[in-house]
Amino acid sequence: MIINHPLLGPRDSSEFVYLGDANLINRPNWQEDSAVRQFVDYGYLRDNTAGLHRELWFHEYGDRSWLVVTRDTVSHEIKEVRLASDVATEEGR
Amino acid sequence: MKYSGFKIIKEALTGHRGWGPAWRSPDPSSEYDYIIIGGGGHGLATAYYLAKEFKQSKIAVLEKGWIGGGNVGRNTTIIRSNYLLDGNEPFYEFSLKLWEGLEKELNYNAMVSQRGILNLIHSDAQRDAFIRRGNAMLLNGADADLLSKEQIQKRYPFLNTDNARFPVKGGLAQHRGGTVRHDAVAWGYARAADSYGVDIVQNCEVTGFKIEKGICVGVDTTKGFIKAKTVGACVAGSSSRLMQMAGMRLPIESHVLQAFVSEGLKPILPGVITFGAGHFYCSQSDKGGLVFGGDIDGYNSYAQRGNLPVVEDVCEGGMAIFPMLGRVRLLRMWGGIMDMSMDGSPIIDKTDISGLYFNGGWCYGGFKATPASGWVYAHLLATKEPHKTARSFRFDRFSKGLMIDEKGMGNQPNLH
Ligand SMILES: Cc1cc2nc3c(=O)[nH]c(=O)nc-3n(C[C@H](O)[C@H](O)[C@H](O)COP(=O)(O)OP(=O)(O)OC[C@H]3O[C@@H](n4cnc5c(N)ncnc54)[C@H](O)[C@@H]3O)c2cc1C
Numbered sequence: 089m090i091i092n093h094p095l096l097g098p099r100d101s102s103e104f105v106y107l108g109d110a111n112l113i114n115r116p117n118w119q120e121d122s123a124v125r126q127f128v129d130y131g132y133l134r135d136n137t138a139g140l141h142r143e144l145w146f147h148e149y150g151d152r153s154w155l156v157v158t159r160d161t162v163s164h165e166i167k168e169v170r171l172a173s174d175v176a177t178e179e180g181r
Numbered sequence: 182m183k184y185s186g187f188k189i190i191k192e193a194l195t196g197h198r199g200w201g202p203a204w205r206s207p208d209p210s211s212e213y214d215y216i217i218i219g220g221g222g223h224g225l226a227t228a229y230y231l232a233k234e235f236k237q238s239k240i241a242v243l244e245k246g247w248i249g250g251g252n253v254g255r256n257t258t259i260i261r262s263n264y265l266l267d268g269n270e271p272f273y274e275f276s277l278k279l280w281e282g283l284e285k286e287l288n289y290n291a292m293v294s295q296r297g298i299l300n301l302i303h304s305d306a307q308r309d310a311f312i313r314r315g316n317a318m319l320l321n322g323a324d325a326d327l328l329s330k331e332q333i334q335k336r337y338p339f340l341n342t343d344n345a346r347f348p349v350k351g352g353l354a355q356h357r358g359g360t361v362r363h364d365a366v367a368w369g370y371a372r373a374a375d376s377y378g379v380d381i382v383q384n385c386e387v388t389g390f391k392i393e394k395g396i397c398v399g400v401d402t403t404k405g406f407i408k409a410k411t412v413g414a415c416v417a418g419s420s421s422r423l424m425q426m427a428g429m430r431l432p433i434e435s436h437v438l439q440a441f442v443s444e445g446l447k448p449i450l451p452g453v454i455t456f457g458a459g460h461f462y463c464s465q466s467d468k469g470g471l472v473f474g475g476d477i478d479g480y481n482s483y484a485q486r487g488n489l490p491v492v493e494d495v496c497e498g499g500m501a502i503f504p505m506l507g508r509v510r511l512l513r514m515w516g517g518i519m520d521m522s523m524d525g526s527p528i529i530d531k532t533d534i535s536g537l538y539f540n541g542g543w544c545y546g547g548f549k550a551t552p553a554s555g556w557v558y559a560h561l562l563a564t565k566e567p568h569k570t571a572r573s574f575r576f577d578r579f580s581k582g583l584m585i586d587e588k589g590m591g592n593q594p595n596l597h
Contacts, residue, residue, distance in 0.1 A: 089480075089488055102490035106480045106595060108434065131592050132523045132579040133430040136421035138483040161435070161481045164488070 091157060092169050096150060103149040109134055110142035110156045113176050138162055144172060184288055203368060204375035209382045212408040213241045215562060216400060218387045218423065219416035220244025222253035222363075222548065223540060225370035225381070226555020227415060227562070229287075232377035234556065235563035240379045241409075242371075243402060245386035249367035252417050253548065255517035257440050257474050259453055259464065260549040261298045261358035262323045265314045268573030268585035269526060270321040275570045276553030277323070277357060283552060289369030291361050292467065297452040298358035299328070299337075301502070303347040307458075311353040318355070326354045336451065339505050347458050347501070360453065360464050366551055390427045390537065397427070397537035413538045413562050418483070418518025420541035427534055431541070432523040432579050434594040436477045437516045438545050439487040441495065443509045445469030454502075461498030470512060473499060477519060477545060479595040487516045519545050525597030526585035529558055529567070529574040538562055539576075544597055 089101040116126035141161045147153050154172035159165065182188075182201055192199050215231055217224045220242045231237045242248075260280050262273035284291050302308045308327075315325035333352050334342055342349035371381055382404070389401035390412070399408040416423050421431050446469050455462040460475035475495035478487045492514065499506045522528065522542030527550070529540045540558045543550060557568035567574075573585055579592075590596040 100490070101480075101488070108481070108594075128580045129430075132432040134421070134432070134434055135425075135430060136434050136481065138422050138435075141481055143481065159480075162483050164482065164484055 089164055089166065091145060091155065091166060093147065093150070093155065094169060094171055095153070096147075099147070099150060101145075103147060104145040104155075105148045107144040107146060110144050110172075110175070111135075112144060113156075113172065113179065113181060140167065184290075203372040204381055207380045207382065209241060209243070209380060209385060209402070209404055209407050210239075212239075213380075214239035214409070215241070215411050215413065216407060216409040217242045217413045217415055218400065219251070219414070219419075220248035220367070220371070220381060220383065221251045221415065221417055222366050222370065222551035223417070223543075223554045223558065224415040225367055225374055226551050227413060227540070227558040228379045228381075229370050229374040229377070230556045230559035231563060232374060232379055235559050237563055238378060240374075241407070242374070242379060242381045243385045243387055243400070243407075244381070244383045245403075247383050248371050248381065249364045252517045252519070253367045253551070254364045255440065255515060256363055256548040257462070257464070257472050258360040258363045258548065259298065259358070259462070260293075260361055261355050262549070263298070263300070263314065263318055263325065263353070263355045263358065265317045265587055266585055269587065270317055270323065272553055272557070272570040272574075273549065274318075274321050274323045275556075276550050279552035279556065280361065280549075281357075283369070287369040287373045289365065289372060291365040291369050293359070293361045294467075295357050295359040296464075297354055297356045298455065299333070299352045299354045299452055300455045300457065301333075301349050302351040302353065303349065303458050305350075308351060315353050324355055324357050326356060328352045328354050337454065339449070339503065340454075341502055341504050344501055347456075358453065360466075361548075363548060370555070387423065388426070390534075392427065392534055392537075395533075396535040409536075411536055411538070411562050413540065413558060415540045415558070417520050417541060417543060417547065420520045420539075424539065427532070427537060429532065432528075432576075433542050434481055434521050435483055436479065436519050436521045436595060437482040437484060437487045438474065438477045438519050439491055439495070439514060439516045440472065440474040441492075441514045442466070442473075442512050443471040444512050446471065446509065456498060456502040459498030459501050460494055461502060463499065463503065471506070471509065477521070477595060483518055485516050485518055519543070521594035521597060523579060523592045523594060524584035524586040525588060525590065527554070527574050528576055529554065529561060529571050530576045531561070531565070532576070
């Protein structure tokens with residue numbers, strides 16, 4: 089798989105480390121009453137979608153930036169690559 | 182029909198006209214006491230033990246493709262019970278004991294071969310960890326044997342024991358471990374279950390659950406609605422997709438694991454060798470092919486095929502420990518979808534929906550579990566109580582902090 093890095097251009101996926109579902113950006117608020125329940129879901133439950141999946145990749149052997157990659161888990165085709173910091177800002181994190 | 186040496190001779194002399202199909206191909210009934218979703222090793226074994234050990238009837242196995250087309254026919258066939266933790270080891274040792282009697286039990290040649298498995302050790306710290314694991318195995322009635330470098334060199338003279346980065350300093354052997362012909366396990370359980378009246382329905386995909394007031398009363402399938410008192414999901418890599426139809430999110434990610442087989446060679450490798458530090462393990466099939474693999478690719482996938490970086494990584498690991506591999510040609514490679522759980526251990530439990538049960542999260546190690554998984558799942562479905570070797574495989578272990586994390590990796594499925 090080739091990941092088209094927004095700053096560095098096309099890079100081989102083996103330069104990256106995979107973390108998982110990009111919903112991990114949305115860490116629950118620890119001060120909420122239901123925080124324990126929310127953290128169990130956040131830590132352990134996944135949609136595990138077959139089809140388009142937004143996921144976090146870290147450019148470990150590169151510029152060490154976090155990316156949000158939208159990839160089809162059935163065909164491995166990559167549809168979109170963005171800097172995770174941009175995505176997080178947009179989502180109000 | 183009973184298979185035997187006598188029967189083979191008789192058929193050879195009479196033109197092989199007396200063999201019938203090994204199992205029927207029935208249309209599904211409108212109603213069953215038990216529906217097992219998924220005709221992999223675990224689903225077929227569950228149906229068999231439900232009928233045989235728990236004396237239940239009106240059982241169906243629904244398989245979306247053909248039986249043996251999933252991971253049970255894609256794995257690298259290794260069986261062993263070399264686990265460390267209390268939640269796991271009694272279960273896997275129960276499984277290994279069932280493997281030891283399986284062929285007689287099923288009247289089917291599954292080519293169970295206890296040729297032994299050897300995990301290589303490269304450092305003092307790793308030796309300490311393996312001694313601890315070996316002791317845990319012994320305490321649970323399994324066998325474990327710590328081998329010296331010299332003993333390993335004698336049995337495997339071709340291993341590169343003096344690699345500068347990973348010198349072989351010994352190994353933990355389980356002599357009762359080995360390999361089993363994987364699809365024969367699916368066929369053997371299918372034939373035996375069928376003989377107890379279990380309906381094995383192929384080309385029948387479950388497309389939804391009918392849930393009324395919190396009770397599962399049946400399943401929608403590509404062959405119509407089928408009513409059931411008890412429904413057991415058992416679909417390995419498709420677990421999240423299936424349970425989503427019942428409104429559940431699982432502590433599971435689906436990942437692809439690749440495997441490889443070389444051209445046929447003369448017998449060179451007597452047992453199974455794992456070189457964990459180099460992401461490589463290998464055995465030799467009875468046809469002569471070297472069967473080998475390594476780590477999962479590491480990203481969510483339902484594609485049943487992997488990518489080249491892992492191929493390179495596995496082959497490098499193989500060359501490092503096994504330099505004579507260099508001139509061997511690769512014959513075939515393939516991938517299967519693993520139900521990687523959040524702590525690397527399986528789940529066999531009831532769900533919050535009455536009448537609906539779940540078996541999954543086997544990661545890359547569910548083949549060796551097949552007989553015990555079938556037995557304990559049948560126990561749960563028939564008695565509504567977990568079997569004594571499977572009490573820890575619960576859904577709520579994640580919220581209670583009772584993870585069974587053999588490798589101590591935490592909630593990162595691609596590291597287990
Ligand atoms: C490359 C590779 C190597 C492996 N090596 C080993 C090893 O050496 N040792 C070991 O112990 N384990 C190994 N494993 C793991 C092992 O193969 C699996 O954990 C185990 O086979 C899973 O259980 P199963 O046999 O029931 O799964 P499967 O055979 O995958 O059965 C699940 C079935 O469910 C069916 N299904 C899915 N969705 C539906 C639906 N909606 N309706 C109806 N049916 C459905 C599928 O078609 C499939 O046939 C390996 C796996 C792979 C891929």
